[in-house]
Amino acid sequence: MKTMKDETRKGPxxxxxxxxxxxxxxxxxxxxxxxVAKVSGLNRTGKSCRLRWVNYLHPGLxxxxxxxxxxxxxxELHARWGNRWSRxxxxxxxxxxxxxxxxxxxxxxxxxxxxxxxxSPSLSSSNCxxxxxxxxxxxxxxxxxxxxxxxxxxxxxxxxxxxxxGYSMDDIWKDIENSTINEPVCDGFSEEGCNFSCPSLASPSxxxxxxxxxxxxxEESRMFLPYDDGTMLLTG
DNA sequence: AACGTAAGCAACCGCGGTGCG
DNA sequence: TCGCACCGCGGTTGCTTACGT
Numbered sequence: 001m002k003t004m005k006d007e008t009r010k011g012p013x014x015x016x017x018x019x020x021x022x023x024x025x026x027x028x029x030x031x032x033x034x035x036v037a038k039v040s041g042l043n044r045t046g047k048s049c050r051l052r053w054v055n056y057l058h059p060g061l062x063x064x065x066x067x068x069x070x071x072x073x074x075x076e077l078h079a080r081w082g083n084r085w086s087r088x089x090x091x092x093x094x095x096x097x098x099x100x101x102x103x104x105x106x107x108x109x110x111x112x113x114x115x116x117x118x119x120s121p122s123l124s125s126s127n128c129x130x131x132x133x134x135x136x137x138x139x140x141x142x143x144x145x146x147x148x149x150x151x152x153x154x155x156x157x158x159x160x161x162x163x164x165x166g167y168s169m170d171d172i173w174k175d176i177e178n179s180t181i182n183e184p185v186c187d188g189f190s191e192e193g194c195n196f197s198c199p200s201l202a203s204p205s206x207x208x209x210x211x212x213x214x215x216x217x218x219e220e221s222r223m224f225l226p227y228d229d230g231t232m233l234l235t236g
Numbered sequence: 237a238a239c240g241t242a243a244g245c246a247a248c249c250g251c252g253g254t255g256c257g
Numbered sequence: 258t259c260g261c262a263c264c265g266c267g268g269t270t271g272c273t274t275a276c277g278t
Contacts, residue, residue, distance in 0.1 A: 010248070012272085034263060046263075051247065054265095086266055097266075102245060109243085 009043040013052050017042055021049055022057055055098045062094030066103055073173075074100055 013021075024040040030053055033046030042049065055061075066074070070092055077088040085097035085104075092100065 012246070031264085045248095047249090047265090048247080050264075055246070083267065098246075101267075106243065106245095 008045050008048070010048070013056075017044070018052070018057060021052060025049075025053055025057075051098075055096045058096075060094055061096065066095075070095065071103075071107075074103065078104060 009017075020040050020042055021036070024036050028036050028039070030036075030050070033050040035046070037044050037046040037049045040049075044052075073092060074088060077091055081087055083101075085101045089095055089097040089100050
């Protein structure tokens with residue numbers, strides 16, 4: 001039974017809603033989403049709140065372009081695990097399943113198009129190098145091997161070498177090597193179920209800090225004052 | 237400068253799993 | 258043991274922005 005009062009909001013989140021959600025998550029944690037949704041006064045479902053938090057508001061999130069290493073990691077993990085986006089995301093600190101999923105979608109679409117055009121007889125076959133890609137993932141070029149692939153065409157530069165702080169790509173690769181399809185992988189930052197939960201318990205690479213509080217403009221960030229314990233104060 | 241298309245991103249939906257009374 | 262409520266995941270959709278003509 002839904003009354004008009006129960007009508008939940010949908011669609012894009014406003015800044016005010018974000019602020020509210022952050023404050024209430026900091027108060028009550030990021031597990032009881034229905035509760036948070038109710039007490040916050042947001043006319044949103046718990047589900048919606050969770051999604052907004054996980055995909056956008058979580059302070060550990062990295063924003064911006066995937067590094068070539070991350071791209072390679074995604075491809076490798078996808079080759080192993082398929083569309084287990086959340087699982088893959090756990091291997092990529094600061095990236096969400098949604099982000100990876102979107103990346104993959106775009107990526108595969110691009111690849112499909114490249115393939116198509118490569119197949120086309122009217123086009124030169126010289127561009128096959130960029131369409132070898134995914135099927136070669138089974139034997140991924142490990143970091144440091146210097147093996148060139150199309151994945152490395154983006155960004156490059158300093159981002160490649162130790163661009164990730166806290167949890168090195170080497171560690172991640174080692175971790176992956178040690179993991180198997182059947183074994184859920186548990187590590188410091190990506191413990192099953194702990195990744196996005198309990199911010200105050202997050203591993204160092206996920207901890208709250210003004211630096212990791214989004215990649216937002218100064219104007220936006222002015223609205224918050226992080227407490228010592230990681231909670232925020234709305235300054236208005 | 238205007239328009240059309242592609243790409244990227246944020247959010248919703250439906251389903252399955254899990255915990256609890 | 259069963260039913261319910263909630264959570265999390267994967268798939269999909271729709272909107273916005275970027276780019277090319």
